[in-house]
Amino acid sequence: MLKVYGHPFASFYWKAAIALFERNIPFEFLMVDPEHPQNAEAITRLAPTGQFPVLVDGDRVVIESAAIIEYLDLHHGDAPPMVPADRKAAIEARQMDSVFDDYVQAPLTRMVLNAIRPENKRDALAVSEARATLDRTYAWLERWMRGRTWAANDTFTIADVSAGPALFYAHWGHPIPREHKALHAYRARLLERPSIRRVVDEARPMRHLFPLKDFEPDG
Numbered sequence: 475m476l477k478v479y480g481h482p483f484a485s486f487y488w489k490a491a492i493a494l495f496e497r498n499i500p501f502e503f504l505m506v507d508p509e510h511p512q513n514a515e516a517i518t519r520l521a522p523t524g525q526f527p528v529l530v531d532g533d534r535v536v537i538e539s540a541a542i543i544e545y546l547d548l549h550h551g552d553a554p555p556m557v558p559a560d561r562k563a564a565i566e567a568r569q570m571d572s573v574f575d576d577y578v579q580a581p582l583t584r585m586v587l588n589a590i591r592p593e594n595k596r597d598a599l600a601v602s603e604a605r606a607t608l609d610r611t612y613a614w615l616e617r618w619m620r621g622r623t624w625a626a627n628d629t630f631t632i633a634d635v636s637a638g639p640a641l642f643y644a645h646w647g648h649p650i651p652r653e654h655k656a657l658h659a660y661r662a663r664l665l666e667r668p669s670i671r672r673v674v675d676e677a678r679p680m681r682h683l684f685p686l687k688d689f690e691p692d693g
């Protein structure tokens with residue numbers, strides 16, 4: 475059986491888990507936390523900086539959420555691929571996967587990492603830059619999503635797999651302006667998707683771990 479190292483509250487683990495749930499692939503979940511030091515030790519060996527998700531399939535190890543999703547497309551389950559087989563369509567799906575990872579999830583992560591530092595090591599400038607990046611990306615995504623159901627090619631793809639965790643957490647840390655109606659509607663659509671509902675629900679008992687406390691998530 476496939477093994478996946480991760481943490482139920484971690485957005486990049488969510489990407490792997492959503493793809494696994496979409497494809498109905500059973501897997502053994504290996505929790506990375508202080509109570510499972512053997513798992514933390516394993517990913518330190520398997521991934522360059524000890525980050526997760528890490529997928530182990532027999533003697534094959536796959537790191538990086540996008541690579542894991544493509545690996546599952548190729549080797550596991552018979553659902554439509556998360557990266558479209560058509561190469562032109564795949565470009566848009568990969569493009570939007572990067573937009574959500576790099577310009578939504580990444581600035582939010584910078585805010586979270588800043589908030590969990592000791593108070594005298596916090597960096598207000600980095601936080602305001604992260605918030606400005608989110609504002610610009612939200613405005614761009616609002617224009618992009620008008621008239622669309624899903625983020626790329628109008629089928630559910632790796633782009634939406636990334637968008638689910640990124641928009642869930644980003645809206646919690648830095649709310650999407652009310653007037654971005656297309657983006658709000660897209661986020662709501664993502665949260666209705668059973669695979670995404672499932673990761674949100676599995677993480678629900680850990681919500682107290684989220685360090686940006688100004689706003690309660692609506693998912």
Ligand SMILES: N[C@@H](CCC(=O)N[C@@H](CS)C(=O)NCC(=O)O)C(=O)O
Nearest residue numbers: 484485486487525526527538539540
């Ligand atoms: N580019 C990586 C990012 C992975 C990542 O940032 N993982 C986070 C959890 S969501 C992590 O391992 N955090 C713990 C750490 O950095 O020690 C991917 O797409 O998988």
